[in-house]
Every structure is written in structure tokens, then in C-alpha cells.
Amino acid sequence: MNKMKVLIADKLSEEGMELIKREFEVEVKTGLSEDELVNIIKDYDALIVRSATKVTRRIIENSRLKVIGRAGVGVDNIDVEAATERGILVVNAPCSNTIAACELTLGLMFSLVRNIPQANQSIKEGKWEKNKFLGTELYRKTLGVIGLGRIGREVAIRAKGLGMNVIGYDPYISKTTAAQYKIRMTNFEELLKTSDIITIHTPLTRDTYHLIGYKEFEMMKKGVYIINCARGGIIDEKALYDNLISQKVAGCALDVFEKEPPENNPLLQLPNVIATPHIGASTKEAQKMVSIEIAEEVINALKGEPVRSCVNALTNTFQKEYTI
Structure with missing residues (x-):
């Protein structure tokens, strides 16, 4: 009997690939276009991607896939609706990059309020501009966390450990849950109006696309700092640019952009913008963990065993076959 076949379309750490190879036939083909994937996808039972490969309806409808695995959290590069219609399980790896993304957020927050990248560049250019880089302390500042x-x-x-006042907004998290983490829940408008620093940790969906635009910037304090290590598109980049120019926003740090790579993005020309190339999950530890986590989910799905991180609600026969 032929082994089921798994296509890995984006780079995956060796630890995860070795797990899959013990059970199934594995092929690694990265950098494929949509047309190239459409032409070969019918040969595979499972597809594993990261954020680079877009799994479109066209690809899905030309497949015999049983499961699509996203090595990471966000699944906005996968047409989940199309997969669900065809009874294809979509699984992700929601736990593996938590600490990596959290620590990058904190690093960018410190960099923003203390002008660390700008001061580093200045001294490397042979300057000694000690008085130019007057910073702000995080102690007793209000951090607004969008998405808990x-x-x-x-x-x-x-942030609580740094002595910050932390408030949060998340329509899907109860006040009881938030209280366990000593986070005061608030509504969206109050968070925008009272936060000194705002950090975003929501998925990109129809509801969160341009969640922060001109109207929302108008509500914020003058001199607010913004951090986005979640997904490009949650912030309206044109509105962000205009509010940085007017100095309503004192500075922002972006690990994600609406278009990646962000070619000719005017935000990158501003001195009060810190940017990184979508490296939220880019630690050795996270890369290993995400590889193992998604490998285990895909293996379980193909073997008809329970999975932990299904992101689509399947029905009828397929729902009985898997524990969601």
C-alpha cells in the first residue's frame, strides 16, 4: 500500500520533517507559484506552509488534500472557507511562537521609548548626540493590549513586571479570565483614549482589517506609541503615516506590513518608525517548536487521530472522524 504524501511548501525545521518522514512520504518544494502548486497539488494528501505560500481556493479545488497545516498561528494566507467546503482540515501551531513574539514586542517597546536603533546608528556614524535621544520611561505608563x-x-x-498599568480589549475574553492575569478589561474606545503605548495581538480577519484608522487615531493621546507584531492590514498604513507626520503618534514599531516585503513603503522613510522583517517567530527555539507542533498535528490528522488546533468547523461525516 502506498504511503500518503506530504508536500512542505515553505521552509520547515528538520525536527518536524523527521517526524513526518517516519510516517509518510515527504517532498519539499519551496517558492512555488500558484500555477505551479495547482499543477502538482493533486498528488498530495497534506500540505504544510508558513506565511509565504498562499493557499488559494484554486489550489484547494484542484487538490485531494485531507489536511492543510500552517506552521505558525495566523491562517490568513489560507482560504479556510474553501478548505471547509471540501472537507479539508486546517490546523495550525498556536503555541510555539508565543514567547518569541512576546519578547520581540517588548524589545520593540524598549527600542521605541529609548530611541535605541537611532542612537546606535548615530554613534556608528561617529557622532556623540547624547542630548538628542531623550527617552521616556515605561514605569507607570499605561499599556493598552488589543487582543488577549x-x-x-x-x-x-x-509589562506588569515593569511596573506598567496594563489595560486590555478583547471581545472574546471574559473579565474573569483577564482578572487572572491582573489585566483591567476595557472597551475599545477607552483603550485608545487612555493608553500611552498600544500593542496589537489580534488575527487579521474581516473584522480587524483596518481596525485602527483615522477615526481611531483621532481618539488617541498625543504622543502615543504603537506596536504591531501581529499582522499587516490591522492598521491603516496611510492613516498611520499621516499621524506620524503630524506627531500625534510619537513613534511606531512594525514587524508586519500590508504588503510584504514593503517595497517603497513611505513609513520606512520616517525617523520615528522602527521596522523589522516579520521576525516575530524567528528564534531557534520557536522554529524548532513550530516544526514539531505542526508535524504532530498533520500526522494525527492523516491517521484519523484527535487534533488539538483545528481552525475550521467541519460538519457531517468529517466532523465525526476528527476530534476538533
Whole structure:
């Protein structure tokens, strides 16, 4: 009997690939276009991607896939609706990059308020501009956390340890849950109006696309700092640019952009913008963990065993076959 076949379309750490190879036939083909994937996808039972490969309806409808695995948290690069219609399980790895993304958020927060990248560049250019880089302390500042999932909660815990006042907004988290982490829940408008620093930790969905635009910036304090290590598109980049120019926003740190790579993005020309190339999960530990986590989920799905991180609600026969 032929082994089921798994296509790995984006780079995956060796630890995860070795797990899958023990059970199934594995092929690694990265950098494929949509047309190239459409032409070969019918040969595979499972597809594993990261954020680079877009799994479109066209790819899905030309497949015999049983499961699509996203090695990471966000699944906005996968047409989950199309997969669900065809009875294809979509699983992700929601736990593995939590600490990596949390720590990058904190690093960017310190960099913003103390002008660390700018001061580093200045001294490397042979300058000694000690008085130019007057910073702001985080102690007793109000941090507004939008999205209190795993990453948002870890950021909040560490911010409390820095002596910050932490408030949170998440329509899916109860006040009881938030209280366990000593986070005061508030509504969206109050968070915007009272936060000194705002950090975003929500998925990109129809509801969160341009969640922060001109109207929301208008509500914020003058001199607010913004951090986005979640997904590009949650902030309206044109509105952000205009509010940075007017200095309503004192500075922002972005690990994600609406278009990646962000070619000719005017935000990158501003001195009060810190940018990184979507490295939220880029630690050795997270890369190993995400590889193992998604490998285990795909293996369980193909073997008809329970999975822990299904992101689509399947029905009828397929729902009986898997524990969701």
C-alpha cells in the first residue's frame, strides 16, 4: 500500500520533517507559484506552509488534500472557507511562537521609548548626540493590549513586571479570565483614549482589517506609541503615516506590513518608525517548536487521530472522524 504524501511548501525545521518522514512520504518544494502548486497539488494528501505560500481556493479545488497545516498561528494566507467546503482540515501551531513574539514586542517597546536603533546608528556614524535621544520611561505608563490571546497575555504579564498599568480589549475574553492575569478589561474606545503605548495581538480577519484608522487615531493621546507584531492590514498604513507626520503618534514599531516585503513603503522613510522583517517567530527555539507542533498535528490528522488546533468547523461525516 502506498504511503500518503506530504508536500512542505515553505521552509520547515528538520525536527518536524523527521517526524513526518517516519510516517509518510515527504517532498519539499519551496517558492512555488500558484500555477505551479495547482499543477502538482493533486498528488498530495497534506500540505504544510508558513506565511509565504498562499493557499488559494484554486489550489484547494484542484487538490485531494485531507489536511492543510500552517506552521505558525495566523491562517490568513489560507482560504479556510474553501478548505471547509471540501472537507479539508486546517490546523495550525498556536503555541510555539508565543514567547518569541512576546519578547520581540517588548524589545520593540524598549527600542521605541529609548530611541535605541537611532542612537546606535548615530554613534556608528561617529557622532556623540547624547542630548538628542531623550527617552521616556515605561514605569507607570499605561499599556493598552488589543487582543488577549496567548501572546497578548504574555506581553501583559511582563509589562506588569515593569511596573506598567496594563489595560486590555478583547471581545472574546471574559473579565474573569483577564482578572487572572491582573489585566483591567476595557472597551475599545477607552483603550485608545487612555493608553500611552498600544500593542496589537489580534488575527487579521474581516473584522480587524483596518481596525485602527483615522477615526481611531483621532481618539488617541498625543504622543502615543504603537506596536504591531501581529499582522499587516490591522492598521491603516496611510492613516498611520499621516499621524506620524503630524506627531500625534510619537513613534511606531512594525514587524508586519500590508504588503510584504514593503517595497517603497513611505513609513520606512520616517525617523520615528522602527521596522523589522516579520521576525516575530524567528528564534531557534520557536522554529524548532513550530516544526514539531505542526508535524504532530498533520500526522494525527492523516491517521484519523484527535487534533488539538483545528481552525475550521467541519460538519457531517468529517466532523465525526476528527476530534476538533
